[in-house]
Amino acid sequence: MSIAESYHLQKIASSDTIGLVIGMIDYISRIKKRRLELGYSQYKVAELAGITQPFYNEIERGNKRPSLEVFFRICEVLQIPVMGEEKEDRLS
DSSP states (O other), X not given: OXXXXXXXXXXXXXXXXXXXXXXXXXXXXXXXXXXXXXXXXXXXXXXXXXXXXXXXXXXXXXXXXXOHHHHHHHHHHTTOOOTXXXXXXXXX
16 A cells, blocks of 8 residues: 555545545445345345446445445445444444
């Protein structure tokens, strides 16, 4: 990883807006793992998220990066907490 990439990841990690992105490094594995736990096909997740199955496949394989909007829609479909929802749930 280059210094610029490292700085960019640190900047993202410290940002309140993007700190929610589940550690951008391992979100791909979390998305795939959760999809399999729910028994969803790639087609079903893509359809519910409003994207094509080939694009979803590329995201899951790590070949494409979704926009934040698409990322949030995928997380919503797969019921993956973002934006501190895990912390809020623990406080309830």
